[in-house]
Amino acid sequence: MSYNIIMRIFICFVTTLSISVLLYVYVFPPKSTRVSKNGVPFFTPHVTHPETGKSLSVDMLVRHYKGE
Numbered sequence: 001m002s003y004n005i006i007m008r009i010f011i012c013f014v015t016t017l018s019i020s021v022l023l024y025v026y027v028f029p030p031k032s033t034r035v036s037k038n039g040v041p042f043f044t045p046h047v048t049h050p051e052t053g054k055s056l057s058v059d060m061l062v063r064h065y066k067g068e
Contacts, residue, residue: 038062
């Protein structure tokens with residue numbers, strides 16, 4: 001009986017903690033998950049070059065079109 005109560009309290013605690021951490025990260029995202037100096041999000045997937053099929057980073061494409 002007491003084991004079930006302790007487990008339910010623990011599950012509620014872990015669930016509440018997980019939801020609050022996810023909410024905190026959503027409201028106040030760390031600087032590392034934002035964007036680069038060119039405005040490209042850090043976790044943007046690579047794109048495929050249509051002629052060569054090579055993988056290119058979006059940040060490299062932005063620098064190329066900006067003329068840097």
